[in-house]
Amino acid sequence: MNTLTIRRPDDWHVHLRDGELLQLVAPATARQFARAIVMPNLRPPVTTTAAARAYRERIVAAVRSRGGAALATGFTPLMTAYLTETINPADLEQGHREGVLTAVKLYPAGATTNSDAGVRDLAAITPVLETLERIGMPLLIHGEVTDAEIDIFDREAVFIERVMAPLLQRHPGLKVVLEHITTSDAVDFVRAGPANLAATITPHHLHINRNALFAGGLRPDMYCLPVAKRELHRLALRAAATGGNPRFFLGTDSAPHERHAKESACGCAGIYNAPHALESYAAVFDAENALDRLEAFASENGPRFYGLPLNDGTVTLARRPTPVPERVGSLVPFHAGETLGWQLLA
Ligand code: DOR
Ligand code: ZN
Numbered sequence: 001m002n003t004l005t006i007r008r009p010d011d012w013h014v015h016l017r018d019g020e021l022l023q024l025v026a027p028a029t030a031r032q033f034a035r036a037i038v039m040p041n042l043r044p045p046v047t048t049t050a051a052a053r054a055y056r057e058r059i060v061a062a063v064r065s066r067g068g069a070a071l072a073t074g075f076t077p078l079m080t081a082y083l084t085e086t087i088n089p090a091d092l093e094q095g096h097r098e099g100v101l102t103a104v105k106l107y108p109a110g111a112t113t114n115s116d117a118g119v120r121d122l123a124a125i126t127p128v129l130e131t132l133e134r135i136g137m138p139l140l141i142h143g144e145v146t147d148a149e150i151d152i153f154d155r156e157a158v159f160i161e162r163v164m165a166p167l168l169q170r171h172p173g174l175k176v177v178l179e180h181i182t183t184s185d186a187v188d189f190v191r192a193g194p195a196n197l198a199a200t201i202t203p204h205h206l207h208i209n210r211n212a213l214f215a216g217g218l219r220p221d222m223y224c225l226p227v228a229k230r231e232l233h234r235l236a237l238r239a240a241a242t243g244g245n246p247r248f249f250l251g252t253d254s255a256p257h258e259r260h261a262k263e264s265a266c267g268c269a270g271i272y273n274a275p276h277a278l279e280s281y282a283a284v285f286d287a288e289n290a291l292d293r294l295e296a297f298a299s300e301n302g303p304r305f306y307g308l309p310l311n312d313g314t315v316t317l318a319r320r321p322t323p324v325p326e327r328v329g330s331l332v333p334f335h336a337g338e339t340l341g342w343q344l345l346a
Helices: 019-032 049-066 068-073 089-097 122-135 152-170 184-192 203-207 210-214 231-242 274-287 291-306
Strands: 003-007 010-014 035-038 076-082 101-106 139-141 176-178 197-201 248-250 314-323 339-344
Touching: 003 291, 010 019, 010 248, 010 291, 019 049, 019 274, 035 049, 049 076, 049 089, 089 101, 089 122, 101 122, 122 152, 152 176, 152 184, 176 184, 184 197, 184 231, 197 231, 197 291, 203 231, 203 274, 231 274, 231 291, 248 291, 274 291, 274 314, 274 339
Parallel strands: 010 035, 035 076, 076 101, 101 139, 139 176, 176 197, 197 248
Antiparallel strands: 003 314, 314 339
16 A cells, blocks of 8 residues: 545644744644644633634644645634633533634643643532533543652553542443553443543654653653653554544644753653654554545544534545754754655645
């Protein structure tokens, strides 16, 4: 197989940032994906329908100003609201009804970049969760405990046991996406869970294990949250992504930070994979002899879970050496300096 044509895919988890960085990164996502679930962890966070509407306009303008392919084929940002303990459930409901808000994102306070305004006490957001459950609006979860005593490599597994499982029991009808899973524990939990539980998987967690952080020295470009785990977890994620279970789907968690912010005494978490995301996933599916399952993972499972229509149109990947540049502006992309085996045709 030397070319692969699939239905246009979507990215169910991306950070597009704002301002100058938005101008740089939004076109990369729009070039590959028809839709993207846009994370709300700006400063200040996107917590209202009005803020999400304004941010959506800035994204559309950024894609349009770069013109070209993205505009010709159309790109739709799907907006999310950042859950705080004081958020207004009525506003979320209205934003959802008006088609502005697609989902709500739960960051445990302190778990990651710009999460300080997140949730400390889940009990405080019970009315919000009841609203989401009633209207069928998905809750997207950054699944890590924030307790500094818990080993950072265990924070996802502990979150599943202490927080996720009881949450699903309390809200059996809530649609939940466990975002950017990194462990076999998460894979097992989703596999064993109900139809209203799904997970996204990033390209980087399919490619790297925690050794990548320390290969020949400290590698800030390989640092993200949840942090990459042991090899056995990476293998479990590859099996989940390529195994055909419809409750695993594509979410890049592309999370750009400028070089100076990554390469510093306290470097930011986040891997910028947007420019070659599809090629990166294709390499994994190819190596696992599962190219025939890439379309479901990238283009079908996500919309079916969210209850949205599948995209029209197709994209084609060709098997050919594709060098990834060392830099994209002020950013170091994932796979920088490597050559990937697939290329997305324009
Ligand atoms: O690595 C990450 N970067 N993980 C997150 O959860 C947030 C993201 C960001 O916004 O930079
Ligand atoms: Zn993220």
